[in-house]
Amino acid sequence: MSPVLSVIGLTLLWLIACAGTASASLEDESASPALLLTSAALKTGNLSPYLYSLPDQPQRSPSSVMSLPLSAWEPPDGSVFNEGFNGHGFWLRADLATLSMLADDEWVAVLHNTHVSELRVWWVEYPAAKPLELDTSQDRLAYPGRYHIVPLNMEAERRYTLFVYMKTDWASQAPMSVVPYSRHLVSELETLSALHFALGALGILATISLIVGWVLRDAALTYYSVFIGCIALVQGSLQGVGAQWAFSDNEWRSTGLIFTFITLAEMAAILFTREQMRTRGNRSSSTRILSTMICLSAFTWLSMIMFPIPVHWFWQLIILKALAFVAVGVWIGIYSSLRQHWAAIYYSAGMVIFFIGTVLLALNKVGWLPMTVYTEHLQLFGSVASSVIFLLSVSERVKLQRRSKMQAKQRALDYELMARSTQARLLAVERQTSEALEQQVSARTVELELALAELQRAKQEAEQANEEKARFLAAASHDIRQPLHALALLSEGLPKSGRRPTGNLLETSRYMRQAVGDLVNLIDTLFDLSKLDNDLLEPQLQSLSLGPLLLSFTETMRPVCTKAGVTLVFEPVRLEGLAANADPVLMFRILSILVDNAVQHANCSQLTIAVLPNSERSTCEILVTDNGIGIAAHEHGPIFEAFYQLHNPERNRSKGMGLGLALCRRLTEVMGFSLTLESTPGAGCQFRIGLPVVHEQPSTPQLMDDSSPDWIASSKLRVLLVDDDYLARKATRCLLLNWGLDCHAVASTPAALQALTDQWEPDFLVLDFRLPGEDTGLTLARTLRARLQRDIPVLIVSGDIGVTIDDRSIVLLHKPLKPSRLRAVIEGFIRNAGDVVPAEAISEV
Numbered sequence: 001m002s003p004v005l006s007v008i009g010l011t012l013l014w015l016i017a018c019a020g021t022a023s024a025s026l027e028d029e030s031a032s033p034a035l036l037l038t039s040a041a042l043k044t045g046n047l048s049p050y051l052y053s054l055p056d057q058p059q060r061s062p063s064s065v066m067s068l069p070l071s072a073w074e075p076p077d078g079s080v081f082n083e084g085f086n087g088h089g090f091w092l093r094a095d096l097a098t099l100s101m102l103a104d105d106e107w108v109a110v111l112h113n114t115h116v117s118e119l120r121v122w123w124v125e126y127p128a129a130k131p132l133e134l135d136t137s138q139d140r141l142a143y144p145g146r147y148h149i150v151p152l153n154m155e156a157e158r159r160y161t162l163f164v165y166m167k168t169d170w171a172s173q174a175p176m177s178v179v180p181y182s183r184h185l186v187s188e189l190e191t192l193s194a195l196h197f198a199l200g201a202l203g204i205l206a207t208i209s210l211i212v213g214w215v216l217r218d219a220a221l222t223y224y225s226v227f228i229g230c231i232a233l234v235q236g237s238l239q240g241v242g243a244q245w246a247f248s249d250n251e252w253r254s255t256g257l258i259f260t261f262i263t264l265a266e267m268a269a270i271l272f273t274r275e276q277m278r279t280r281g282n283r284s285s286s287t288r289i290l291s292t293m294i295c296l297s298a299f300t301w302l303s304m305i306m307f308p309i310p311v312h313w314f315w316q317l318i319i320l321k322a323l324a325f326v327a328v329g330v331w332i333g334i335y336s337s338l339r340q341h342w343a344a345i346y347y348s349a350g351m352v353i354f355f356i357g358t359v360l361l362a363l364n365k366v367g368w369l370p371m372t373v374y375t376e377h378l379q380l381f382g383s384v385a386s387s388v389i390f391l392l393s394v395s396e397r398v399k400l401q402r403r404s405k406m407q408a409k410q411r412a413l414d415y416e417l418m419a420r421s422t423q424a425r426l427l428a429v430e431r432q433t434s435e436a437l438e439q440q441v442s443a444r445t446v447e448l449e450l451a452l453a454e455l456q457r458a459k460q461e462a463e464q465a466n467e468e469k470a471r472f473l474a475a476a477s478h479d480i481r482q483p484l485h486a487l488a489l490l491s492e493g494l495p496k497s498g499r500r501p502t503g504n505l506l507e508t509s510r511y512m513r514q515a516v517g518d519l520v521n522l523i524d525t526l527f528d529l530s531k532l533d534n535d536l537l538e539p540q541l542q543s544l545s546l547g548p549l550l551l552s553f554t555e556t557m558r559p560v561c562t563k564a565g566v567t568l569v570f571e572p573v574r575l576e577g578l579a580a581n582a583d584p585v586l587m588f589r590i591l592s593i594l595v596d597n598a599v600q601h602a603n604c605s606q607l608t609i610a611v612l613p614n615s616e617r618s619t620c621e622i623l624v625t626d627n628g629i630g631i632a633a634h635e636h637g638p639i640f641e642a643f644y645q646l647h648n649p650e651r652n653r654s655k656g657m658g659l660g661l662a663l664c665r666r667l668t669e670v671m672g673f674s675l676t677l678e679s680t681p682g683a684g685c686q687f688r689i690g691l692p693v694v695h696e697q698p699s700t701p702q703l704m705d706d707s708s709p710d711w712i713a714s715s716k717l718r719v720l721l722v723d724d725d726y727l728a729r730k731a732t733r734c735l736l737l738n739w740g741l742d743c744h745a746v747a748s749t750p751a752a753l754q755a756l757t758d759q760w761e762p763d764f765l766v767l768d769f770r771l772p773g774e775d776t777g778l779t780l781a782r783t784l785r786a787r788l789q790r791d792i793p794v795l796i797v798s799g800d801i802g803v804t805i806d807d808r809s810i811v812l813l814h815k816p817l818k819p820s821r822l823r824a825v826i827e828g829f830i831r832n833a834g835d836v837v838p839a840e841a842i843s844e845v
Contacts, residue, residue, distance in 0.1 A: 034095035034159065035178065037102070044187050045112065047094050047162075047176040048080040054091040055083075056165070062122065065091050066131055066163060081174040084366040085316055089118065089167030092174055095159065102156040105180035111148040112175040114240030115168050121150045122163035131163065143181070145188060146240030152178065170315060171365045195239055198384050202232035205387055209394075220275035221394055223268045228387050230265035234258060235380045256305065262318055263301040266325060270294050272390075276347055276397060277332050286332050293325055319362045326355040343397035350389030357382030539583035539671045543694055546578045546611055550622070553588060554609060557595050561607060564599045571610040578613060578620055580691045586667050590675075593660040594624045594687050602628025602685060613693065622689040631679040639677070640665045717830070720762035721745040722752045722780060723797075724772050732766065735819060739826075749775045749783070756787060764829045769798035778805060793829040795822075 035041065035050045052073035054065065073093060083090065111119065121134040134150050143149035154160065166174055177184065206229035213221025237258050274290045300321065304314050333348030360382075554570040561568040591609075598607050604626035613620040631639065640661050668675040674690040719736055723729040724747050736743040744760070746752050749771060756762075765784060767777035777796040785792055791809060799815040811825055 034097045037096060037098050037154075037178065039103075042103075042179050042183055044110075044177050044179070044184075045080065045175045047096070047109070047178050048174070049076055049078055050094045050096070051076055051081050051174060051176060052093045053081055053083075054093075055086075056089040056091055056167070059088075060091070062120070062131070062133075062163070062165070065165075066122065066124075081172075082364070083172040084368070085170070085313075086172050087310055089165060090172055090174070092162075092164040092166060092176075094162050094176070096162065096178060097159045098154055098156050100156050102154065103180055105182055107152045107154045107178065108143070108181045108184060109150045109152055109162060110177040110179065110184055111150075111164070111166070112177065113148070113166070113168065113173055114146050114238070115170040116148060116166055117169055118165070118167040119148055120165040123152065124161040124163070125153075126159045126161075147188075149181075149184070151181075169310070173364075195236075195380065198380050199232050199236050201384050202228050202235070202387060205391060206232065209391070216398070218394075218398070220272055220397065223272035223275060224390060224394060227265055227268035227272055230261045230268060231383050231387070233261045234265060235383060237261070239380065259301060259304050259314065259318070262322075263297050266297045266322065267294055269329070270297070270325065273329050273332060273347075276393060277336050277344060286328075286335075289328055293321075293328065296321065315365065319358075319365060322358055323362055326351060326358050330355050343393045343400060346389055346393035346396055350386040350393060353382050353389065354386035357386070539586055541581045541583055541671065543579050544582050544584055544587070546580060546620070546622070547572055547576070549584065549587065550591075550609055550611065553591050557592065561595070561599055566599050566604060567606045568595070569606060569608045571608060578611060578617070579694050580620070581694050582671055582673075582691065586671060590664050590667050590689065591622075591624070593664050597660055598624070598626040598628065598685070602626045604628035604684060617693055619690060619692050622691070623686055624689075625684065625686040627684040630681040630683050631677070631685055632681050633679075636677050636679065640675075716740065716742045717763045717826075718742040718760065719744070719764060719766060720752060720755060720784075721766045722747070722749075722771065722777070723766075723768040724748065724770070725768070728768070735822070736766075739823070741826075748772050749780050752780060752784065753787065756784070761788060762792065764793035764795065764826070766795050766797065769796050769800065769803055778807075778810070781810060795825050795829075 033050055035047055052070070052075055054068070054073050073091075081090075081092065109121065119136050121136055122131045123134055124131050134152075136148065136150055142151075152160075162178075164174070164176075166172070179187075206225045208225075209221045209228065210225035212218070213225060270290050270293050274287060277286065300314070300317060329351040330348065333344050333351050336344030337348050550570060551572065554568060558568050595607060595609075598604055606627050608623070608625045610623045610625070611620055612623055665675050668689060671691075674688075676688045676690070677685060678688065679685040719741050721729065721732055721736065721743055723732065723745070726747075729745050729747065733743050733745040744755050744762070746755055765781060767780055769777040771777060771780065777798075781794045781796065785794075794810045796805065796810060796812050797815060797817055798812065803812070803814075805812045811828075813821060813825065
């Protein structure tokens with residue numbers, strides 16, 4: 001019996017212990033506040049103030065959680081459970097009790113959170129106190145809707161405990177209700193009706209705005225429609241309205257799709273703000289800020305798609321980004337409103353409302369703002385209100401644009417009226433201008449005809465000049481070849497090395513000198529003509545008394561005329577006080593050529609020189625008249641051309657070269673005088689030199705005596721000759737030595753400087769212009785003068801007719817150089833005459 005009694009005793013002890021434990025647990029449960037399901041308590045969210053919470057961190061098993069004492073749980077604070085964004089789950093528990101009169105309906109527990117990823121529910125009934133896990137996998141099929149609904153088996157006058165495990169990637173919020181299912185359906189129907197109405201209003205606004213924006217080609221309305229449409233989609237998803245539509249619930253609530261709608265809404269809102277607030281004051285910093293926010297929205301969306309970042313982090317970033325955008329929008333709107341821009345004022349009002357709703361939503365989602373079941377609805381209705389105000393802003397902007405267009409049209413109309421008036425004036429001006437233009441065209445036509453005639457005349461003159469040039473070159477070639485041909489033949493008659501001379505050597509040398517003289521005269525005259533053509537000859541004009549000038553010239557030329565059997569007569573009639581600005585050297589040259597031509601070619605016996613002033617004695621003419629054979633009228637023009645000769649088709653050099661009168665004409669023109677001819681065949685010729693008369697005190701030029709000084713009798717003069725050409729240097733040295741001069745000839749500047757010693761210094765210098773290297777005769781002359789410390793006389797010889805020397809103390813002659821010309825220069829150096837006109841100057845021209 002003892003074993004049986006022992007077992008019975010142990011069983012009784014276990015029952016007593018269980019009863020004590022149940023009694024203690026019941027006492028503990030009775031200490032917690034419980035929801036008493038009276039008729040007044042049957043409302044949405046009635047269980048929220050009684051929820052105890054416990055974070056599932058670290059993770060706990062259901063049995064361990066349920067065995068925890070009530071003190072281990074966080075008690076309710078009188079508001080809805082709200083922990084914001086977290087990466088872990090939460091345990092919730094609540095106690096409730098029923099009365100004796102329990103409504104005969106299906107009781108359900110409703111979790112008002114549309115984004116719960118994991119949900120488990122345990123139901124504990126007392127006094128049994130045995131936890132029972134309820135099936136929540138089929139709740140959406142049995143109880144369709146946007147919330148999680150779990151059926152409860154309840155009886156009257158009982159006490160129950162509800163344990164809930166909830167995990168979400170979004171905000172951890174748990175508004176809960178325990179109500180009859182029919183009452184929940186009525187409440188949900190009322191709430192969904194309002195939500196559908198708000199979402200429908202947003203959809204209608206978006207559709208109408210899109211259509212109107214497309215018709216009006218208004219970018220702001222288009223962006224507004226996209227913004228409102230995306231807001232409606234996001235709000236519908238957040239409120240779980242998609243569960244009532246025909247879409248798949250999982251697809252509609254996918255996180256990526258919601259983030260995409262939010263990103264599109266942000267970008268459309270930013271673009272809408274930029275277009276709506278496009279004013280002169282907001283085109284710099286505001287535009288850059290809005291562009292930066294567009295890039296940030298796109299970057300956030302790409303990061304969410306590409307990188308596995310926790311969703312609750314993205315939600316926090318999106319909320320911060322939305323707050324930043326709305327704050328910028330409020331700032332832009334208020335800043336633009338300061339300009340009394342009604343579109344900006346409406347925009348600011350709508351943005352402020354949207355900002356308040358966004359701030360409330362942000363505070364709620366991060367767990368800082370207590371919430372109710374209807375807290376999330378405030379942001380939706382705020383979005384509807386702000387959307388309507390945004391539409392008023394768009395309307396004001398469109399009105400403003402229409403007013404601007406009307407004003408622009410009015411201005412365009414005013415401009416058109418002004419343009420028509422201006423066009424009428426322009427037509428009048430055009431008629432006047434057309435008439436004036438016709439007159440100008442007529443005048444221009446006359447000018448063009450005259451210019452064409454002038455061009456034709458110039459063409460004829462050019463053709464004539466070409467013909468004259470061709471004839472000139474042909475005659476020059478012939479006259480140059482003739483003496484060269486004679487020199488070539490005569491040089492063969494000279495004695496050669498090892499042979500005795502044959503023939504008359506003196507006669508050969510005389511002919512050679514004659515040929516050389518003809519050649520030098522020809523080339524010298526050609527050089528003179530070239531200098532005149534190239535304006536290289538500058539006449540030295542001075543006031544000259546015509547009487548003494550002509551008298552001196554007559555006495556100089558009388559022996560030449562007498563030798564040729566011609567009587568030279570000078571008629572000094574009415575010459576008192578007649579003077580002219582002329583170059584004495586050139587005047588002597590002109591008169592010499594005229595007299596020489598008369599003596600050699602006119603076959604005259606008398607030659608007369610006279611002066612004929614006009615009645616006012618302002619101009620006069622120098623007349624050179626002969627009684628020779630005369631010249632036909634058709635020859636009066638051509639005889640002043642180069643190489644033109646009368647009665648000499650064979651180009652006999654003894655009859656001249658045909659250059660004298662051409663040179664006379666050029667010399668008179670360069671001094672500003674005229675040269676004309678009056679002649680009749682058989683009655684002689686009369687050349688007239690026309691020149692103006694001046695009344696200054698004239699000077700009378702003096703001619704040097706042609707007689708040469710007795711160099712042999714005088715002390716021997718020393719000459720330094722510098723020429724880099726060997727033959728020219730040797731020939732010049734031999735000539736100077738034959739004249740009895742002491743000549744030292746060198747080829748370069750260093751040699752010339754080395755030739756100067758204390759025992760030998762030159763009396764004058766004969767220098768070639770072009771020397772070896774970069775030296776010239778001019779630089780060498782200055783160097784030697786500085787070395788000798790005196791202005792030694794210098795003669796520079798050049799073969800370039802373009803060379804000129806400004807220094808009047810240096811004599812410049814051009815090659816080929818006649819010995820007589822060189823001798824005349826040296827005579828000038830010896831006599832050192834001040835104002836005396838040197839004979840070599842006459843020969844130079």
